[in-house]
Amino acid sequence: MIFFLLISDETALILIRHGESLWNEKNLFTGCVDVPLTEKGVEEAIEAGKRISNIPVDMIYTSSLIRAQMTAMLAMTQHRRKKVPIFMHNESEQAKQWSQIYSEETMKQSIPVIAAWQLNERMYGELQGLNKQETADKFGKEQVHEWRRSYDTPPPNGESLEMCAERAVAYFKEHIEPQLLSGKHVMIAAHGNSLRSIIMYLDKLTCQEVISLELSTGIPMLYIFKEGKFIRRGSPVGPSEAGVYAYTRV
Numbered sequence: 001m002i003f004f005l006l007i008s009d010e011t012a013l014i015l016i017r018h019g020e021s022l023w024n025e026k027n028l029f030t031g032c033v034d035v036p037l038t039e040k041g042v043e044e045a046i047e048a049g050k051r052i053s054n055i056p057v058d059m060i061y062t063s064s065l066i067r068a069q070m071t072a073m074l075a076m077t078q079h080r081r082k083k084v085p086i087f088m089h090n091e092s093e094q095a096k097q098w099s100q101i102y103s104e105e106t107m108k109q110s111i112p113v114i115a116a117w118q119l120n121e122r123m124y125g126e127l128q129g130l131n132k133q134e135t136a137d138k139f140g141k142e143q144v145h146e147w148r149r150s151y152d153t154p155p156p157n158g159e160s161l162e163m164c165a166e167r168a169v170a171y172f173k174e175h176i177e178p179q180l181l182s183g184k185h186v187m188i189a190a191h192g193n194s195l196r197s198i199i200m201y202l203d204k205l206t207c208q209e210v211i212s213l214e215l216s217t218g219i220p221m222l223y224i225f226k227e228g229k230f231i232r233r234g235s236p237v238g239p240s241e242a243g244v245y246a247y248t249r250v
């Protein structure tokens with residue numbers, strides 16, 4: 001069995017935007033509305049899993065939204081190590097107690113999954129549920145593009161990318177970076193904009209550069225974390241290769 005080669009002081013960070021959702025398909029602004037994957041989205045997630053099947057994963061972080069969670073779980077069905085991803089329930093002492101595992105061996109064969117609302121999609125305010133094309137026709141293409149891609153202009157009563165970054169990047173720094181530093185390989189399944197904010201931080205993009213950063217659904221992106229630095233490796237195209245970039249930075 002071939003596994004992705006990592007030097008001992010390197011850890012892998014996989015980012016994956018969820019597969020196509022029912023509202024992606026209908027071209028509706030989704031934000032924090034909790035919409036599941038389409039059949040195509042399910043297939044994309046499985047395909048993503050094949051691409052990362054030989055990259056070690058010790059911890060999984062997802063948003064609290066079903067489309068990201070479905071994506072992570074479907075991707076892991078393809079993983080060669082066949083460890084069992086298990087959602088952690090730390091929301092109350094009772095939930096923690098009732099979901100305990102009493103076998104060290106079983107623990108070793110599992111991957112903790114942590115769902116965090118901070119990784120949720122940017123809250124799209126009063127655009128949620130509206131058709132993207134109709135909104136562009138009504139408010140003008142430029143205005144809608146600014147709402148969708150600018151760094152600091154929020155959509156009406158929603159979050160700008162900057163506001164989204166304040167929670168998503170803060171969560172990444174506080175909870176995920178320490179795991180990478182301690183030698184854990186991490187996968188994050190999240191959303192177009194919460195991941196754009198994290199990539200902006202990882203790649204040190206400017207507010208201008210992030211405007212043209214677009215993520216495809218269901219394409220995993222690999223980073224190597226080494227000596228406190230993130231090195232972008234692009235998207236593995238198959239179980240034994242790393243190459244094609246999953247996003248454009250024009």
Ligand SMILES: O=C(O)[C@@H](CO)OP(=O)(O)O
Pocket residue numbers: 024028029030031032121124148192193
């Ligand atoms: O609707 C949304 O929540 C997002 C992602 O699909 O839209 P956008 O393409 O504007 O980032």
